[in-house]
Amino acid sequence: MACRASRNLHGAVTGGQHALATVAPVMTTSVSPVITLDRATRMFGATRALDAVSATVHPGQFVAIIGRSGAGKTTLLRCLSRATSLSAGAIRFGDTDVAGLGGRTLREHRACVGMIYQQFNLVRRLRVIDNVLIGRLARLSGWARWAALARRFDAIDVxxxxxxxxxxxxxERVWQRTDTLSGGEQQRVAIAKILAQDPRVILGDEPVASLDVLNGRLVMDTLCRIARAAGLTVVATLHHVDYARAYADRIFGLRAGRIVFNGAPSELDDARLFEIFGEVPQSLPVADVDVLARTA
Amino acid sequence: MATLGLALVFGAAARVIELRPLELLHDAGNIGVFLRGYLHPSFAHLSEYAWQCVITVCIALWGTLLGAGIAVPLGLLGARNLAPHPVVYFAARRLMDLLRAVNEFVFALMFVTAVGLGPFAGMLALGIHTGGVLGKLLSETIESIDPGQVEGVAAVGAGRLHVISFGVVPQVMPNFLSYILLRFESDIRSASVIGMVGGGGIGFYLWDTIRAFNDREAATVILLIVLMVMAVDVVSSRIRRLAI
Known part of the structure; x- marks a missing residue:
């Protein structure tokens, strides 16, 4: 799983403006998918949290997963990140079935998948720079690996x-302790950590659910800008439909563990929303969806 | 009913320990004689006793260091969320129980036979017992950390040691340091009496002067121990406040 090969994320991001123009979201099915869900099923006792979910995610796509709480969004994401395993079916990243991973191969897989969490999951007592350097850990080799145990890093990594x-x-926040930052800033540190990690895919578990609308927008803008510039694939659960509409190329609507909608944001009309949520969900407090619309 | 039960238990216990409060009054004269000696401490051997206090502090310093050294691996392996295997967890927990269950004096008696009389035996005894106590405190601190922060480190594909260094250590360090300092204060008190069983330090002189009814000397020794314990408590609480 050589996700590091032949791609320089930092170069791509630095040249962001050019990349934005050239890297269009890939929607054609001729490209082999990054993630394949093949009748993925997850049981919790007798309940089917995921019920034979089949879908594909293509390179460079931004996929939003929407649905009511308890619909299986988090379970799906946890299965993708291999925080939990499937009861039946398969999840493949490229050609690799994640069920077969363990030990070293699992760590290599994780290095290629960047995670963003609702609660940020940064080490609160460490400085901002240390949290970003955590993203480099899996890339270190030789002496640098051992030096990192004492939180010493080469100048090149710093x-x-x-x-x-x-x-x-x-x-300007580099040397501050992470828990002194606001929620929005912490989530941006988490994005910087993923940049340092240089993955192929980003999985977001409600990345903006604990942020206010303005910070949520800032975080989503940052995430989108970086993902598009580097051609990264993003799969994120988003509790607000407005976010999904504004940022995603493709939306999966989950209801009771099944995918009931799989399409472009433009296809997501009120009837579809009713099918997913059982009601038409309210808009964000800043009712103006145009505010959220992509500026890129 | 419960009150009656408690009264019965304490009454029976009083019989067992031969509780005779009236003898305190009866022997008041004897106690007076004792007190007279203790109220006039002798300063003839002060420098010798002071040096023994220094030795006592050194025993406690190294004992605590050894204890912390033992506690780190045992605490990591004995924490449910870090143990590589339930068997390892169980073994580490039981070993820590054993180290804690056996009093440092018993360990001192063993080490005196093994390495001879003196501070080294006392330090080993203190260190081993402290290792058990600190190990248990550390493992319980580790079990109560925020798993999200650990997950955030593991999610980048970091190895087990890196996860501990970045995800676990920063979370447990303030508590662990505070426990070490608390244990150091406790080790000072233990070290000041461990000399009674041949473990070196001021304890031997305490034992010797009391047994010889050398009340004035004993008073000096006790006075020095009290001063030493107070000084160490003050210094260590200062450090604790600085560190956290």
Missing amino acids: EAALRCLDHVGLL
Whole structure:
């Protein structure tokens, strides 16, 4: 799983403006999918949290998973990140079936998948720079691996981490303790950490659910800008339909563990929403969806 | 009913320990004689006793260090959320129980036979017992950490040691340091009496002067121990406040 090969994320992000123009979301099915869900089923006792879910995610796509709480969004994401395993069916990243991973191969797989969490999951007592450097851990080899145990990093890794923080606009916070930052800033540190990790796919578990609308927008803008510039694939659960509409190329609507909608945001009309949610969900407090619309 | 039960238990216990409060009054004269000696401490051997206090502090310092050294691996292996296997968890937990269950004096008696009389035996005894106590405290601190922060490190594909260094250590360090300092204060008190069983330090002189009814000397020794314990408590609580 050589996700590091032949791609320089930092270069791609630095040249973001050009990349934005050239890297269009890939929607054609002729490209082999990054993620394949093949009748993925997850049981909790007698309940089917995921019920034979089949779908594909293509390179460079931004997929939003929407649905009521308890619909299986988080379970699906946890199965994708292999925090939990399937009861039946398969999830493949490229050609690799994640069920067969363990030990070293699982760690290599994780290095290629960047995770963003609702609660940020940064080490709160460490400095911002250390949290970003955590993203480099799986890439270290030889002496650098051992030195990292004492939180010592080569200058080249520190410089890379600083560039990542620069991309999310938090260079002035580098030496602060992470728990002194606001929620929105912490989530941007988490994005910088993923930049440092240089993965192929980003999985987001409600990345903006604990943020206010303005910070949520800032985080989603940052995430989108970076993902598009580097051609990264993003799969994220989003509790607000407006976010999904504004940022996603493709939306999976989950209801009772089944995918009841799989299409472009433009196809998501009120009837479809009713099918997913059992009601038409309210808009965000800043009712104006245009505010959310992509500026890119 | 419960009150009656408690009264019965305490009454029976009083019989067992031969509780005779009236003898305190009856022997008041004897106690007076004792007190007279203790109220006039002798300063003839002060420098010798002071040096023994230094030795006592050194025993406690190294004992605590050894204890912390034992506690780190045992605490990591004995934490449910980090143990590589339930068998390892069980073994580490039981070993820590054993180290804690056996009093440092019993360990001191063993080490005196093994390495001879003196501070080294005392330090080993303190260290081993402290290792059990600190190990248990550490493992319980580790079990109560925020799993999300650990997950955030493991999710980048980091190895087990990196996960511990970045995800676990920063979360447990403040508590662990505070426990080490608390244990150091406790080890000072233990070290000041461990000399009674041949473990070196001021305890031997305490034992010797009391047994010889050398009340004035004993008073000096006790006075020095009290001063030493107070000084160490003050210093260690200062450090604790600084560190956290």
